[in-house]
Amino acid sequence: MTMSVAHTTEAAHPLRGLLPLWVGVAIYALFLLAGNRLLIDPDTMWQITVGQWIIDHRAVPETDVYSFTMRGQPWISTQWLAQVMYAKVFAMFGWSGPVVLAASAISATFALSTKFLNRHLSESTTLVFIAAGLALAVPHLLARPHVLALPVMVAWVGGMISAADRRAAPSLWLLPLMALWANLHGGFVFGLVLIAPVAIDAVWSAEARSRKSLALRWAAFGLAALLTSFVTPYGWNALLASQKILGLGAALPLIMEWKPADFGSLGALEVCLLLGTGLALYRGIKLPPVRIMLLLGLVHMALAQGRASEILALLAPLVLAAPLARQIGGAATAPSTAAPTRGVLFAGVAAALLAGTVAWTSVHRFEPHTRGSPVAAVAALKQLNLSRVFNDYDFGGYLIANGVAPFIDGRTELYGEKFFVDHNAASGLMEPENLFRLLEAYNIEATLMRTQSAATKLLDHVDGWQKIYSDDIATIHLHKSGAVHTREPAVDPKAK
Incomplete structure (x- = not known):
């Protein structure tokens, strides 16, 4: 009874459906105000250098032109589009450009995540997931190419999970996202790999009579996504390039961001895992078998590689949302705000953000953190x-x-x-x-x-x-x- 009353109260709130907007605005403002935090990685500088090289030469690199030990050896940049974007905004606005671009991508990422979660979960539960996700992802939220790919990742996986929740095949409108992702960052390979387990989840949960046709539709989508990922200046070589990273073997644990999780001191990952385990034990939460497999796979990645923490932070809630809502109660149906009212509100918020951005960047100097640089x-x-x-x-x-x-x-x-x-x-x-x-x-x-x-x-x-x-x-x-x-x-x- 209490749950029903709470949901009715939330549904009566006229701005409930705007939670993604407010989350996006808050996170954008947070990262804009702390903009220098996005520039603490010196790699941002060489990413901009590569992007400017691409602009100047009107071509993407095929061989190394930077080192003296590997000069002339085959090398491609699977994140060329992100590098060009950073280089463009840097040329136009100085260091304010990469800060605003990265903050916008982070804001869009969490706004999209909020939108997907709030379809199933109450506002309070959604905000708990968003807060936990932000805590896990913060160490890796930097002005680097992977950040520009995060909203694409959330939209791609969220779209597939939504289709699986409906026992349907994904919309073909997702395919342009794969093409964009493949040009922004090499992590698109992970998006391709996820198609199979999500498809299995959808087919497993579907009625027996429709499983065969649904499996064929998912297979067609997977093949189309694979072919779409070849729409890069490098063709299928962008996909093959990921094998070099995965084949680094003993080198990976020696790189800071690839190191396994360290529980020598209490951190966000340990807190989230302990609280999640405690909640599951207390509420007796059950998940479908394939969702369990997906969740455990994401947890394993986060434990094995520090840089995978943001993947767990952003994708695990999407995997959990629908089955969790069926057990602890989900979002109530909210009355939609009139379209003209929403349009005026969005325009007002956009204007306020633009004015605030211009004002802040005009009085605050952004610059890379060079304290650890030679x-x-x-x-x-x-x-x-x-x-x-x-x-x-x-x-x-x-x-x-x-x-x-x-x-x-x-x-x-x-x-x-x-x-x-x-x-x-x-x-x-x-x-x-x-x-x-x-x-x-x-x-x-x-x-x-x-x-x-x-x-x-x-x-x-x-x-x-x-x-x-x-x-x-x-x-x-x-x-x-x-x-x-x-x-x-x-x-x-x-x-x-």
Whole structure:
């Protein structure tokens, strides 16, 4: 009885159907006000550099033109469209452009998620999911290509789940989303993979007499989606490129955003998993078998790779919404606000957001977070006019953005598993001989490493490497014949 009364009250509220709008506005304002938070990843700079290269050359890259170790090797950018978008807005508005673009994409993502959830769940339950999703996704919400693909992902998966809830096949109007996703980010492959389990869920739940025809319609949709994903400058090579990332093996756990979840301290992922488990046990919530499989798959991804937390945050609620609503009570039917009234409201909100954006960006200066970037060191390095510099992995993107060819950078799929693991073992001195082998094999003229790294400290003890610059972030060692070690004891790389 209490549940019915609550829903009746919600239904009577004239603005209930506008919850997605208010969520979108609130999240946009939040990320615009905290805009510099979106620029803390130095990779944003090299993404813009690549985007500008594409604009200038009116072509997409087919080979590496940035590093000196892999120059000329095959490399494609599956996120070329997002890079062009960031480069365009940066050229027009400076750093305000990428901030506003990323904030708009994040706002659209959560507004769409709210819309899908509120079809089944009450406003209060929807907001709980949105708050949990935001908490999980925040660490990965940066001005990078994947953020521009998030609203497409939610719309794509939400559309398929809605079709499965109706025991129907997805609308073909979803296919343009796949084409857009395939040009924005390589994560479109995940969208293709999800077609099969969602189709199985739809067919499993359908009446026996209609299962065969429904399965055929889903199969046709899956084939059409696959073909649509080829609508990129690279054709099917964009799909094949994902195999390089998945085939990085031992390299993936060494990259921060690909590391498995760490429960050494209490974090948002652990809190959400514990609360979700507790709610399921307390309310006796049951899910259809395929939905359980989907949910467990998303949880596994989030545990195995830190960067998958936002996928769990955004997609798990869509998987849960309909079956959850049938057990804890769902959304009441709300009276629709008159179309003219909605139109006036939307126009007013859009005008207010535009005015607020212009006002805020005119008085607030957005700039990348360079506290951890080798700004002064790279300025000193460029004066040396060198072409073969052995750099720390985290410095690669900053070097590209500043016109210095890196030894390695964040395009791990270009360098491959062995190269990346060798570099990691060398810079971290897990295998000290690797450091000297790479320095010799690539005829390195100087090193640019973090000041506190083991490799930097070792070079202080080695003859032939002169420390010419050092600050709290980075140190430069110049390969110079006759240079004498600056710290005792001396280390001979050739000693056994």
